[in-house]
Amino acid sequence: MSGTVPGVVVTGVGATTPLGGDARTTWSALLAGDSGIGALDVQPPWKVDQLPVRIVAAAVVDPSAVLSPKQVRHTDRATQLALVAVAEGWADAGFTAPASSGESPLDPLEVGAVVSCGLAGITSMIRQYEALVDRGAAGVSPYCIPMMIPNSPSAEVGLLVGARAGVHSPVSACAAGAEAIAYGVQMIRSGRAKVVVAGGADATIHPLVLAGFARMGALSCRNDDPLRASRPFDTGRDGFVLGEGAGVLVLEDAEHARARNARVYCELAGYGLAADCHHIAQPDPSGAGVARAVTAALHDAGTPPAELTHVNAHATSTPLGDVAEAGAIRRVLGRHADSPCVSATKSSTGHLIGGAGGVESVLTALTVHHRVAPPTTNLVDLDPAVGLDVVGPTPRPLPTGPVTALNNAMGFGGHDVSLVLRSC
16 A cells, blocks of 8 residues: 555454354365255244245354353354354454453554444344243343344454444445445554454344245245255356355554564455445346446555456356346456456355355455465356356466455445455
8 A cells, every 4th residue: 555544454364154163164165165055954833844945054163152151142143153253363363362351462442343244133033022922021031132233243243352443333235244344444544443353244044034035036946956056157046045154354454463473364455335226136237336346446456457366256146146246347357357267155155145245255365365266166057148257166276476356245225345355
């Protein structure tokens, strides 16, 4: 970065996903071409066989196996997943205690937390309503409201790391995790913070949510073939697979990281935000909003299209969304559209809603750090309307030289977010 604007680097990563209980296990499983998608498992009175969609991508490690019983009783599952991911990322960055504990060299007034969600709290809301109906008001938990509020993941993370520079939670559906990271960059660039934990989490696997998405026609109906249900960019795609998980980056002022001799994964070089203003649940077929976000991110990072090495696409496996995003990328890159290779990691993880942007930012950071593009599983017949160099079922080593990667996120409501991550 030039002038007085601080550079922002990634010094820690944390995740818990349908592929693994931490970032490294998730990364290894992704490169191996594993899938986190399987059959839905719910308890009575729900009649699973009556649901039109019965496949999901559940977190492989239950957070209750990691957190204390008290944390589990007092928080929604999305918040629990966020806490697991942040604990890993915080330690990965080299921090052993909350900034506010007196045992850390960090100033808590220079530490921030921005962890977003799309539908966090919905399963707790349903469960507490059922308790009210069954047992009356006395059956409702005193933590009912804190469990339901959408800022709960960020607030609990702020308490965990001792963040007093600010705790925020932009809510923008499936773009929420990526927008949280963009906000974290803003906090560091503006001088409000030196270290920010940023990302997203969601846990929305519930028959009501499945029924709602299914009624919209958004979900894959491959109930008998879950491993091959999520097929981004493939001609046979028929919708996304609902998943759950959390992913965070520890963002840090570059000078601050250098002063403590921190290990750096990559630079968070730029971001771009835009809006379709087209439809509450359908992408603009022209991809104009995504194109504006990508253009803004590349400009913010000072990266010309010719220098882009890799794209981790939002690519949910829906017929309309994949083509709209691909068209936007081609529009921005122009004659350089064939240069970056493109991965669609939701083919393995499913769609984690508000957690998607956080997890995919972790995967993009690891792509830059390890110089290998993840596979797009289930890509058998690339849709000719995509027109991009999509990585197939085998990981692809990136070429020598500097690596610059783009991570896209799109959400209901027309939210578009692009992040640029660059090797240091």
